[in-house]
Amino acid sequence: MSLYDRGFFHLKGRCKGLATTRPFKMKIPPVKTEREDFNMIFFFPVILNDLFKSGRDYKWPKPCSCTRCSGIRLWGHGYVMACFDGFNAPLILKRYRCPDCGCIIRLRPKGYLKRFQASIDVIRSSIQSKVEKSKWIVGISRSRQQHWFKSLIKRIKAYLTDSWQQGILAGFDLFLKSGQIPVSRSI
């Protein structure tokens, strides 16, 4: 299981790969800080339009258990608002709390990175367009796309070093697969 998948919980009642030509040793840093260990994110499949229309009435999934302590008593812990591209108002996202260890579990739509309004697919398309056509994609501000691109380059230099030969887009995929946010500003 990759680190990216670690934030996933199994749903009640329901519960990608990188091709490289040779093994590459990557200096990937620890994913979570101590503080973040008390704040898990549960990525769940959702149509954002449904979430937008339903608000708090949305039928939220509930994790079977806390992945930190395996406790099964998860309590509702209010809601938080988060902005997503394509919506002129924040969407409401549910939280749970594990009373056994105090962990806060935040629900977030699958396909979106933590703290990013654009979907992973959109961000990846932007990187791909810049790499292959030297053009930004339409519909997203140039400054945001520049931010993504510069952050990715900085991250590749920091963790994959100059010996990385697979290209920028493959670097994006590798970070994602490894549980890192490829376009995060923080290194």
Ligand SMILES: [Zn+2]
């Ligand atoms: Zn717990």
